[in-house]
Amino acid sequence: MPKIVKINKDRLNNYLGAVSASGLSLYLTTRSSSLYRYILESFVQIMFAWMPTLIGIMIRYFFYKLIFQKDSARPVIENSVEFLYARNIKFGKNSYVDSGCRLHASIAEIEIGDNSRIMRNAYVCSYVSNARSSEGIYIGNKSWVGINSVLSSGQGGLFIGNNVIISSNVTIVTGNHDYRDVAATTAEQEYIGNPIHIHDDVWVGANAVILGGVTVGKHAVIAAGSVVNKDVPAYSLVGGVPAKIIKKFKNNENSTM
Numbered sequence: 001m002p003k004i005v006k007i008n009k010d011r012l013n014n015y016l017g018a019v020s021a022s023g024l025s026l027y028l029t030t031r032s033s034s035l036y037r038y039i040l041e042s043f044v045q046i047m048f049a050w051m052p053t054l055i056g057i058m059i060r061y062f063f064y065k066l067i068f069q070k071d072s073a074r075p076v077i078e079n080s081v082e083f084l085y086a087r088n089i090k091f092g093k094n095s096y097v098d099s100g101c102r103l104h105a106s107i108a109e110i111e112i113g114d115n116s117r118i119m120r121n122a123y124v125c126s127y128v129s130n131a132r133s134s135e136g137i138y139i140g141n142k143s144w145v146g147i148n149s150v151l152s153s154g155q156g157g158l159f160i161g162n163n164v165i166i167s168s169n170v171t172i173v174t175g176n177h178d179y180r181d182v183a184a185t186t187a188e189q190e191y192i193g194n195p196i197h198i199h200d201d202v203w204v205g206a207n208a209v210i211l212g213g214v215t216v217g218k219h220a221v222i223a224a225g226s227v228v229n230k231d232v233p234a235y236s237l238v239g240g241v242p243a244k245i246i247k248k249f250k251n252n253e254n255s256t257m
Helices: 009-016 021-031 035-048 053-066
Strands: 082-084 089-091 102-104 110-112 123-125 137-139 150-152 158-160 171-173 175-177 191-193 196-198 209-211 236-239 244-248
Touching: 021 035, 035 053, 035 082, 150 158, 196 209
Parallel strands: 082 102, 089 110, 102 123, 110 137, 123 150, 137 158, 150 171, 158 196, 171 209
Antiparallel strands: 175 191, 236 244
16 A cells, blocks of 8 residues: 555645735745755756757856755756756756756755756646655656656656656656545645656657556556556557556567566
């Protein structure tokens, strides 16, 4: 059974309600680990995030090192990219973030591997109420996150392997609310985070949705528009709502999920 984590209702209601001192304090905790880090990360981005062309890329290449995790490599970042809780974001060598993206970390980290690409307007978020360390978003080497895609985890963890292609408008979310509790408001329902594992060489088609608790095996293909709520075997093609096996591919190795 997945571990169920109960949201602190008073804090969440305060954050969703009228502005107050405690509400502003909670707002700050969603953006950074401290007031100092909030000021530093905001200042660097206010100064340099807007700059277009190669000049802006070169300036960000040097100055954004100040806000990312200490052992992060220097990514190539286009203009108009937003980073929240940047001290818990780590990039591999030769990684790239396209214009309009938003990467929102928390105590649950975001890690992008070597030579991976986050394309225009993608949203990569590991912030949820009561996020847990080591249950963020981890993307391997030479992987691709397509235009307008949404990757979300903060509980459970989203683990994406090497050479994975995530096409445009894909949604991958580890979490869910206990919608069966009709006595509670939506904001007060318990939050359940289940891990998602996407193994090497997977291709996720456009507009697909992958839900929490799913493992996608090596070299699997998820057809466009599919909703995946169960494990996908390695070397298989799945499609539909909900997704079902359409075809299995021959392979020359003994692969497992």
